[in-house]
Amino acid sequence: MDKAKNIVITGASRGIGLALVQWFAHNQHNVWALSRNTAPIEALQLPNVTAIALDLSNENAVLEWSDTFSPNRIDALINNAGKLINKPFAETTQADFEEVYKVNVFGLATLTRVLLGKLQPSGHVLNISSMGGIGGTSKFPGLAAYSSSKGAVSILTELLAEEFKETGPAVNALALGAVQTEMLSEAFPGLQVPMSAANMAAYIANFALSGHDFYNGKVLPVSNTTP
Template structure:
C-alpha cells in the first residue's frame, strides 16, 4: 500500500487518479482548491483537503498533515495545472504570472515543503505537456502554458540530479491530448483519442513503479498532435 499525495483532484485526470488508486487500496491525499468532488465520492483511504498550490503556507500545512497522519509519503504527483489561451500580443505579464504560479512556482514550493516527509525511495512525478517538449508541435495562444510546461520539465531534471544520492526520484510525463476541460480550453471542439480515466490508469501505474526504472527522465505520452 502506497501513501500518495496528488494535486488538482477536483476534475479531469486528477479526479480519476484518486478513484484509480483508491480502488487498489492505496492511501490518497487529494489536494485541490475545490475538495467537494472527491469528498462526495466517499472513498475509503482517501482524504481530501482544500489546497491552493500558490500559497506556500498551504504547502507547509500539507507537510504537517502528512507528518501527523502518515509520518511519510511515498509518492507526490504534481497534476494541478493552469492554462491561458490568448494570442501572445494579448497575453500580459499577469497572465504569465498566473500560469507560472501554478505550473512552476507551485510545483517547486510543494516539493520543497514535502521533501522532509517524502520517503528517500519515493517518487515525485510532474505532469507536463507535449507543448513543453523542445521540437514538438507548438500552437498559437499557448505561450504561457507551453513555456511553463517546458520549465517544469527542466526543473524535474535538475531536482533528479540534485537528489540522486539521497532520493526521492523525479520524473515527468509529457502528455498529449487527453479529453479534459483543460483540453477544451486549449482546443475548443477537439476530440482527444484518450479519456481522462484511461490516462489516469497509465499515470497511476507509472507513479507507483516508474521510479524503479527512471530518474530525471521525461517520457512522452502521446499518440496524436495535439
C-alpha cells in the same frame, strides 16, 4: 499487490487528477487529494481518500498544510495540478504569466520542497508536463504562458533528479499528449480525442508506483495523437 502506498495528488478535483484519485483508492492505496475545490472528491466518498482544499499558488497555504496536515510518510507525489490560459501572446499580461507559473511552476516547486522530508528515499516525485513543454515538438498559438511553464517543469525535473540522485526520491516527468478533459476544451475548443482521463490516469498511476525502478530525471512523452 504491494502493501498500501501513501500518495499525494495535486489537481484532484477534475480531469486526470480526479481519475487518479479513483484509481489509487480502488487499488487500496491511501490518497491525499489536493485542489481548491474538494466537493467532487468528497462526493465520491472513497475510503482512504483525504480531500484537502489548497490553493497551490498561495505559498503560505502550502507551507501551512505541509506543517500540519500532510502524512508522515509519502511514497509518491504526483504534481498533476495545471493552470492554462489560452490567449494570443500579444494580449497577455505579466499577471497572466504569473497566474499560470504560480500553479504550474512555483506551486509545484514549493510543494515538492516542503514535502521532501516526508518523501521516502525509495519514493517518486512524478511531474505532469505536456508535449508542448518539450523542445522541438509541435507548438500551438495561445499557449505561450502554459507551454513555457511546462517547459520549466520538464527542466526542473532533470535538475531535481540530479540533486536527489544519491538520496532519493526519484524525479520524473510525463509529458502528456491530448487527453479529453476540461483543460483540453479550454486549449482546443471542440476538439475530441480518443484518450480518456481514466485511461491516462491508469498509465500515470502505474508509472508513479514502478516507473522509477527504470527511470530517473527523465521527461517521457506519452502521446498517441497530436496535439
